[in-house]
Amino acid sequence: MTLELAIAIIVTVVGASTPILIAALGELVVEKSGVLNLGVEGMMLVGAITGFVVVFTTGNHYLAILLAAGAGVATSMIFGFLTLSLSANQTATGLALTIFGTGFSALAGQGYSARPVTLLGPLFPSELATHPIWRVLFGYSALVYFSFAMVLAVWWFLKKTRAGLILRAVGENDHSAHSIGYSVVAVRYGAVAFGGAMAGIAGACFPLLLTPQWAERMTAGRGWIAVALVVFASWKPFRLLAGAYLFGLVMTMELYAKAGGGPLSAIPAELWAAMPYLATVVVLVLISIRRDASSNAPACLGRPFLPSN
Amino acid sequence: MMQFRLEKRREPSRFMLYATPVAAVALTMIIGAVIFSVIGYDGIGAVREIFLTPLTNSFKWQDLGVKAAPLIIIGVGLSIAYRANVWNIGAEGQYIMGGLAATWVALASHGAGGWWTLPAMMLAGMAGGAAYGAIPALLKTRLNVNEILTSLMLTYASVQLIYYLVRAPWKDPMGMGFPQTRRFASEALLPNIFPGTIVHAGVPIAIIVALIAWFIMSRSVFGYQMRVVGAAPHAARYGGFSENKTIWLAMLVSGGLAGLAGMLEVAGPFQRMVPGFPTNYGFTAIIVAFLGRLNPLGVIFAGIVMAITFVGGEVAQTTIGLSNSATGVFQAMMLFFLLAGDILVRYRLKRVVPQVEAGA
Numbered sequence: 001m002t003l004e005l006a007i008a009i010i011v012t013v014v015g016a017s018t019p020i021l022i023a024a025l026g027e028l029v030v031e032k033s034g035v036l037n038l039g040v041e042g043m044m045l046v047g048a049i050t051g052f053v054v055v056f057t058t059g060n061h062y063l064a065i066l067l068a069a070g071a072g073v074a075t076s077m078i079f080g081f082l083t084l085s086l087s088a089n090q091t092a093t094g095l096a097l098t099i100f101g102t103g104f105s106a107l108a109g110q111g112y113s114a115r116p117v118t119l120l121g122p123l124f125p126s127e128l129a130t131h132p133i134w135r136v137l138f139g140y141s142a143l144v145y146f147s148f149a150m151v152l153a154v155w156w157f158l159k160k161t162r163a164g165l166i167l168r169a170v171g172e173n174d175h176s177a178h179s180i181g182y183s184v185v186a187v188r189y190g191a192v193a194f195g196g197a198m199a200g201i202a203g204a205c206f207p208l209l210l211t212p213q214w215a216e217r218m219t220a221g222r223g224w225i226a227v228a229l230v231v232f233a234s235w236k237p238f239r240l241l242a243g244a245y246l247f248g249l250v251m252t253m254e255l256y257a258k259a260g261g262g263p264l265s266a267i268p269a270e271l272w273a274a275m276p277y278l279a280t281v282v283v284l285v286l287i288s289i290r291r292d293a294s295s296n297a298p299a300c301l302g303r304p305f306l307p308s309n
Numbered sequence: 310m311m312q313f314r315l316e317k318r319r320e321p322s323r324f325m326l327y328a329t330p331v332a333a334v335a336l337t338m339i340i341g342a343v344i345f346s347v348i349g350y351d352g353i354g355a356v357r358e359i360f361l362t363p364l365t366n367s368f369k370w371q372d373l374g375v376k377a378a379p380l381i382i383i384g385v386g387l388s389i390a391y392r393a394n395v396w397n398i399g400a401e402g403q404y405i406m407g408g409l410a411a412t413w414v415a416l417a418s419h420g421a422g423g424w425w426t427l428p429a430m431m432l433a434g435m436a437g438g439a440a441y442g443a444i445p446a447l448l449k450t451r452l453n454v455n456e457i458l459t460s461l462m463l464t465y466a467s468v469q470l471i472y473y474l475v476r477a478p479w480k481d482p483m484g485m486g487f488p489q490t491r492r493f494a495s496e497a498l499l500p501n502i503f504p505g506t507i508v509h510a511g512v513p514i515a516i517i518v519a520l521i522a523w524f525i526m527s528r529s530v531f532g533y534q535m536r537v538v539g540a541a542p543h544a545a546r547y548g549g550f551s552e553n554k555t556i557w558l559a560m561l562v563s564g565g566l567a568g569l570a571g572m573l574e575v576a577g578p579f580q581r582m583v584p585g586f587p588t589n590y591g592f593t594a595i596i597v598a599f600l601g602r603l604n605p606l607g608v609i610f611a612g613i614v615m616a617i618t619f620v621g622g623e624v625a626q627t628t629i630g631l632s633n634s635a636t637g638v639f640q641a642m643m644l645f646f647l648l649a650g651d652i653l654v655r656y657r658l659k660r661v662v663p664q665v666e667a668g669a
Contacts, residue, residue, distance in 0.1 A: 038457070078645065088648040091396055091457065095595055096644040103637025110632045216634070221465050228458045270473035274466040281448075281462050288452035 007132045009252060014144055016255075017248025019044070019205035019219075021147045023226035024233070024240050025154050026198025031230055032158060033191035034171035034300035038094025039079050040199050041223025042101020047072045047203025049105040052112060052214040055207065061120040065143070065204050072200020073193050075101060080192040084185050087304040102217060112214045120208045143201070143209050148241075150198070155237040167191060171298035174305045184305045199223065221277065228280045232287060234296040243283075250275050315656040322654055329650035330600050330607070334360075334614060337643045345635070354629050359621035359639060362628075371506045372620045373613065375578060378515040379404070379570040379590045381612035384597035385522045385605045386566030392526070392603050394539040395559035399445065399460025400567040401591025402467040403438035407568025408575040409471065410437025412490060412582040415497035415575075416479060422496040430497060430572050438568015439561045441467065446560035450553040456560070468587050475582055490582040499577040511573035516609065518566065523605035535559065567591060593619075596644045615640065 023040055030037050051068035055061055079097050082088040120141040128138040158164040169177045170187045178184050206218050225247060233239035254272035257264035264272070338356045346352030363369045383400050390397045397403075411430040418426050444463060448454035472488070481491040499509040526532035538545040538555040546552065570590065575582055597615050601607030622636030 082645065082648050086649050086652045088651055092595075092599055092644070093648050095398060096641050096648065099592065099596070099637060099644070100641030103634045103639075103641055106634030107632050107638055110634070224458070224461055224465075228462070231455065231458070268473055268477070270469040270476070273472075274469035277462040277465040281444075281454075281459050284454045284458060285448060285452060288448075288454050 003132055007136055009256070010136055011139065012252045012255060013245065013248040014140060015210055015248075016251040017244045018144050018147045018209060019202040020222055020226050020229065020247055021241060021244035022143075022150065022205065023199050023202035023223055024229040024244060025147075025150050025237065026195035026202070027227055028230050028233070028235060028237065028240060029154060029158070029167070029198075030191045030195035031301055032171045032235060032298055033167050033188045034174060034298050034303065034305070035083065035188050035192060036090050036094065036302040037076070037079055037097070037192060037195055038091060038227060039076070039097025039101065040195075040226050041219060041221065042098035043072045043075045043196050043199035044203035044206075044219045044223045045101040045105035045217070046075045047200030048206045048218055049109045049112075049203075049214060050200065051204030052109070052117065052207040055117045056112065056115060059118075061208055062142075064208060065201055068200040068204035069197040070200070072196040072198070072203070074196070076192050076196025076199070079196075080189050083304065084188050084192070087306055090302050090304070098223070106216045109214045109216065113216070114213065117207060117212045119212045141209060143205055146201075151237050151241050158237070168298075171300055174300045174303075178305070188305070199226075202226070225276060225280055228284060231297075232280075232283050234287070235298065236296075247276055247279065250279050314659050314661045315652070316659045317656055318654075322657070325650070325654040326602060327607075329653060330602060330611070330647055333600070333643050333646035333650055336646045337639055340646075341639055341642055350631060350635075351629055355625055355631050355635060358625035358628055358631070359618055359636065361621075362624045363617045363620040366624075369620050369624070371503075371508050373616045374508050374512040376619045377612040377616035378511040379574055380594050380597045380615050381515040381609055382511075382518050382570040382573070383563075383567045383591055383594035384601060384608040384612055385519050386563035387594055387598040388601060388603040388605060388608055389522065389526065389535060390559040390563040391598055392539045393535040393555050393559045394542070395449075395556050395563075396457045397442065397445065397460050397560055397563045398457055398595060399442075399462075399464045399591070400563065400594055401587060401589065402460065402464030403441045403564040403567035404571040404574075404591045405464070405467040405471060405587055406441040407434035407438035407571030408579075408582065408586055409467075409474065409571075410434055410568065411572035411575050412474075412479070415493045416490060418497070419491070419494050422494055424496070426494075426496045427499070427576065430576055431569065434568045434572025435565040436568070438571060439565035441568070442560040442564020443557075446557050449560075450556050456556075464591070471582065471586055472584055475584055479582065481581075488584055492581045493576065497576060498580055499573065507578070509573070509577040511570075511577050514569075514573065515612070518569075519605045519609050526605060531558070567594075593640065596640055599644060600647060614643075 023044055027037065027040055047068040050071035051064040054064035054067050075097065079093055082093045083090045120143065122139050123142040123145060124138040128134055158168060166177070166182055167187055170182065170184050174184045203219060207214055229240060229243045232243045253264055254275060257267060257272040258269045338360055342352040342356040345355050363373055383404060387397060387400055410433040414430045414433045415426070441463060445456040445459040448459050449456045475488045475490060479490045481489055483491065499511060501507065501509055502513065526535065534550045534555060537548065538550055538552060542552065575586065579586060593615055597608055597611045600614065601611035618636050618639055622633050625631040625635065626633050
């Protein structure tokens with residue numbers, strides 16, 4: 001394998017992994033606060049269409065990312081209001097959010113398909129990335145560096161800050177946190193909003209980082225893989241990083257198999273396309289065999305909080 | 310200012326349980342019209358075409374039946390599973406596997422079929438769907454793997470299986486290169502029950518399935534077990550009901566019914582397996598199950614309501630140029646309102662009389 005090819009593969013893996021990593025980091029914080037939001041896929045699609053429309057009309061990629069985050073927050077607040085203020089069933093509400101996001105993005109994106117935009121360019125000046133090796137380090141867009149920074153930030157927030165401690169307390173024992181004076185509902189609203197912002201940005205990665213256009217359902221189930229990854233990583237940010245890149249690698253192999261040639265095309269393209277989903281199932285099985293998968297789950301995950309008054 | 314407080318009811322309100330779905334549909338129509346007007350569509354026209362035209366135009370009634378049948382069959386299965394707190398959201402994949410299993414029987418018996426072909430396809434469809442539902446059940450009961458994620462991931466994988474089969478091994482050699490199977494032989498196609506319409510045998514089957522499920526759920530030990538395990542798992546364990554057995558039953562029944570719906574679709578409207586076979590019935594049926602209050606009789610009505618929005622969505626597309634995806638937005642809104650209304654089943658709004666402070 002030539003150096004050029006190896007670097008091309010690495011760059012593709014990074015691109016495929018970034019949206020999953022960003023979305024999964026958001027969902028990790030949500031779940032740490034004791035809330036299960038299955039609407040990641042829907043919030044990502046709302047973020048994707050928002051990011052696309054903004055970059056299509058203004059040409060400003062950073063504004064597109066910002067507004068995609070805002071759209072993600074707005075969408076997540078539907079979920080927050082129903083599950084936190086009205087204590088509706090979280091599973092059903094999350095599913096409804098995904099159905100909503102799919103329909104809404106398709107409706108808003110009507111007339112935008114097959115219209116090209118430009119991808120977000122590299123963050124660093126091109127002089128830094130002239131040599132192939134340097135390109136692996138300095139050749140990416142800001143979204144990629146953002147995803148790495150957020151791994152550190154989420155880890156630091158949860159482990160080292162007082163606010164992170166409170167958030168974890170709310171997820172582990174909501175009634176105790178409530179009785180010592182923390183507002184469980186307010187903390188969870190904050191976590192859900194963060195998850196929405198991250199899902200919105202993750203969705204914006206699709207038109208800004210991967211394919212410079214809008215297509216219905218263009219996130220293609222990646223939001224669901226992000227949800228599965230949180231379990232896979234047993235709610236730990238650095239394991240999330242490893243998991244997201246593992247999936248990025250599998251998806252990249254699919255692309256190369258479809259492009260034809262080489263040993264990868266010995267397997268039908270459809271099987272490669274199914275691989276990320278089958279791999280998710282296999283991974284969920286493996287971690288369950290290794291130990292009790294639920295042992296590390298936040299104790300209050302998915303349980304509505306009702307202060308007994 | 311008037312203030313309200315939520316007060317927990319001693320037991321869930323039966324009135325609210327059945328009033329809230331009706332209110333959710335009504336609110337969706339009103340607020341949907343407002344929102345669609347605000348964002349620049351003909352809001353009132355959209356609601357009229359989506360919710361009313363399919364009912365007032367008798368030419369559309371046969372479409373309603375054909376669309377409602379798979380939704381009701383899958384929705385009945387899901388309502389049984391959700392009652393038992395088993396979250397099968399991969400019905401779309403089980404529907405696909407049922408359709409594929411039935412297709413296999415139809416293709417294998419092509420030219421050698423007879424009266425037995427359709428019953429055999431029906432059995433194969435149910436077996437295919439149940440087998441695909443058995444995977445999450447096995448993983449859940451043996452390894453405690455979350456069934457939401459596994460059933461959903463298997464759905465995405467099954468879509469690829471259709472693409473593979475119709476592109477290579479099952480491809481119609483006479484199909485001029487289209488990735489699809491040959492048209493099924495006549496004995497592998499569902500008969501129409503009213504000549505001159507598109508209403509096929511799947512429509513009465515859906516009603517029969519719902520009635521049988523209602524009878525079983527409300528009158529049998531099986532139904533009692535599903536309801537008790539879902540509502541009070543601790544009590545169920547005391548009563549000797551096995552949680553694992555319940556998960557198995559819930560996944561096999563809901564998967565088998567989704568597979569039956571897949572068989573009826575491929576042998577009915579589609580007449581062959583095509584890449585466009587996954588039509589999201591399996592996902593929409595989740596809304597149907599909730600809107601029907603997880604009650605098989607309620608699912609019949611919810612399935613018809615949802616079929617109205619599908620048929621109406623197509624009407625609105627041709628008459629006022631509204632995108633088909635608006636249907637999804639309306640369906641999601643309905644579920645949002647329903648879930649929001651759930652709180653009124655368990656709580657009542659109580660007016661708080663402000664206390665006049667002494668000396669004020």
